[in-house]
Amino acid sequence: MRNGFLRVAACAPHVKVADVDYNISRIIEKLDGLVKQKTELAVFPEMSLTGYTCADLFHNFMLIDAAAAALARLVDYSREVRVIDFVVGLPVRVDGAMYNCAALVQQGEVSLVAKSYIPNYNEFYERRWWRPLPFPTEREVMVGDVKCRLTNCNIFRSHGAQIGIEICEDLWVPIPPSCRLAMAGAQVILNLSASDDLIGKYDYLKKLISQQSARCLCAYAYAGAGWGESSTDLVFDGKAVIAENGSIIASNRRWEPDHNTVVADIDIQAIDRDRMHTSTFADCAVNEAVGISVADSHISHHASGYDWSDDDKLLRHIDPHPFVPSDPAVMDERCDEILNIQVAGLAKRLDAIGCRTLVVGISGGLDSTLALLVAVRTFDRLGLDRRGIVGITMPGFGTTDRTHNNATALMEGLGVTSMEIPIAASVNQHFSDIGHDPAVHDVTYENCQARERTQILMDMSNRLGGIVLGTGDLSELALGWATYNGDHMSMYGVNAGVPKTLVRHLVNYYAHQQSTSDSVRGLLLDIIDTPISPELIPAAADGEILQRTEDLVGPYELHDFFLYYMLRYGFTPERIYFLARHAFKEYDYDDATIRKWLDTFMKRFFQQQFKRSCLPDGPKVGSVCLSPRGDWRMPSDASSAIWRK
Structure with missing residues (x-):
């Protein structure tokens, strides 16, 4: 696979009912196009060689033999091409019984999977033609001149991935075959389907597909019968859907006959990581993978056959801002949920200790602004007087008028108690006590200020x-x-689960969606536009901020990307770099810049674990969290050598 991705297609080409020659020509035409896209695995609809709506013709030898001859043509095609594995649907006669089968064709080899559950209700009367295959079954059969392995208890290897196959109704039963297949190791499930269209059915089906991919921690590629099927009683729109672990990552446009194929890169490595991390998945597999085995074959499963270049585009969207939803409606919903989590956590802490006073340092920056907004909303929910929130500004050597004025005006606008305690004199006294030259703007110069501010907050509390x-x-x-035992420390860290790229969106949401005055809204918007800075180094002569955090440690949008993929999926730096190059392709980051800041991230992430090992309590808000009591337990002296190498 290409860096852990498997390129998968779901296809619903045009058919003509019972015209096998026409149908196979369209399938081969589609396969030729998929090869040009470097597709490694493709699934076609149920009965794609004959058409699904042939009815009693399925018991006609002419149609059965024509389908067998078409399968032989596809076997020859696969021997010549060798780079793509694909699955088609056809009727198969074995010992006088008819089965609805999927044929997996791989470099001249064919494996048949029979449909497990045969619907015979409402508009379906498939029992008239097909039999279910008893579980488990594995035997050799002849389909015309093609020797095949007929089974309903195997998973198969394709380009280094393990795949399982089920057919249409199999997905709709209480325990689909894909559950057992996933438990036995199948990372990708292919579904050949012929589900007709009814009012509301498509939305239900999409939920079913996404939920099954989530429940099985797998990818799920679904191809449904479409244009050309008989409309005597039913209509088929040719659905092509690919889901991965609960999210639909590709789907075609309905009712457009020529938009009948989707191709996506499935992240096999992410699936493997989630299965490894979710311990109950393996516990379930011990009980449920009974009777399922991995098919043996002489086929080379680990060589893609394609020549990948660095310029080959991934056929899936890699979000450069994985913590930030791109849909405004989803963004608002996410922000509201996060604020409620923060408020609920803080409210419980205040209630548990019987506390009615909060002390918070207000700098005029984003983080302290968000903390203040959460505090205000918490006091309102608890019915407490906002004057019990004591906001303290502590101007120092690098404080600018912009941030200072925003801090004081915001506290006044929100109706909290505002105090100002300058720190310059006490820090200068401390410099004198420890023998530090104030003209040397080093880490001592900066951290003395941070610790002085924390001392003031602690003592005032x-x-x-x-x-x-x-x-x-x-x-x-x-x-x-963060300065160790400085701004690193508090009694409750309300923002500890919120990444920097999301903080500004939470403040923006509060500004526009909460009941705020025009003046407070204006202040919040200006704070959002203020450069991120600790303001520990004196400002420029014109009052502009000189010390910009992102100039020192790198862009937060890159670091949040690195953080997400390292903690959420445990990816290697090589793979994170690969993803970042695709995600930020349209941004002003060249490869050298991404590598530089990725190295910085890895170095700092390991070196600074000691600070995270003694974090204050704070609420988890998303899937990525660094609490040493829950999500992230790491030795403080672990080496970053192999990650940086």
Whole structure:
């Protein structure tokens, strides 16, 4: 496979009912096109060689023999091409019984999988033609001149992946065959279908496909009969759908006969990682993979046959901002849910300790603004006076008028208690005490300020009988971009599960969707537009921020991308780099820039684990979390050598 991806197609080409020559010509034409797209595995609809709506013609020897001859042609085709495996549907007669079969054709070899569940209700009366194949069955049969292996208990290898096959109704039963196939190791399920169209059925089917892919932690490629099937009683729109682990990643446009194929790159490595990580999957497999085996074959399964170049585009969308939904409606829903999680976590903590006072440092930056908004919403929900939220600005050597003014105006606009405690004099005294030259703007110069601010917040919380609300976000925790026992510490870190790329969207959502005045909304929007900075180095002569975080540690959108794929899927740096090059292709990041910041991320992520090992409590909001008590347990002295290499 190409870097862990398997290129899969679901196809619903035009058919003519009972015209096998026409149907196979369209299938071969489609396969030729798929080869040009470097497709490795393709699935066609149920009875794709004959058409699904042949009815009693399925018991006619002319049609049965024509389908067998067509299969022989496809076997010859596969011997010549050798780079693509594909599955077609046909009627098969064995010992006087008729079976609805899928034929997997691989480099001249054919494996037949019979339909397990035969519908005989409503518009379906398939029992008139087909028999179910008893489970488990595995035997050699002849289809015309083609020797085949007939089974309903095997999974197959294709280009390094393991695949399972089921047919139409098999998906709709309470325990589909794909459940057992997945438990036995199938990473991709192919479904040859002929599901007719009814009002509301398509939406139900998409949910069924996505849910099955989620339940089985697999990819699911579905090809449904389409244009050309008989419309005597039913209509078929030719559905082509590919799902992966709960998400539909490709689907065709319905009611457009020529838009009948989708091709996508399935992330086999991501599937394997989720199965490995989800321990109950393996526990279930022990009980449910009974009778399923992996088919043996002389076929070379691990060589793609295609020459991949760096310029070959992935046929799937790699979101450059995996934490941030691109759909505005979904974005609003996500923001509301996250804010509610943050508020619920903070409300429980305040209730548990009987606390009615919060102390929070307000810098005029994004993180502290989000923490303040969460605090306000929490107090409103608990029916507490907002004056119990004590926001403290602590201007220092690098504080600019823009951030200072925004901080004080925001606290006033939200109706919280506002205090200002400058830190310059106390930090200068500390410089004198420890013998540090204030003209040297090094890590000591910066961290003294951060720790002085934390000391003020802690001591004020003691004096006021409250707790300190932490403001640091998930991305800062990943990079260790926090002063140990400085802004790293609090009594509750409300933003600990929120990545930096999402923080600005949460603030923006609050600005536009919550009941805020025009002045507060304007302040929030200006804070969003303010460059990210710790403001620990003096500003320029014109008051502009000189110390910009992303100039020092790299763009947060890159780091959040790296963080997502390292923690969510456990990918290697090589693979993360591969994905990043595709995701950020249209952005201003060349390959060298991506490599540079990826190396920075790996180095800092390992070096800074000691800070995460003693994090304050805080709510988990998504699938990526760095809490040492739950999601991420790592030794503080682990080496990053093999990752950076």
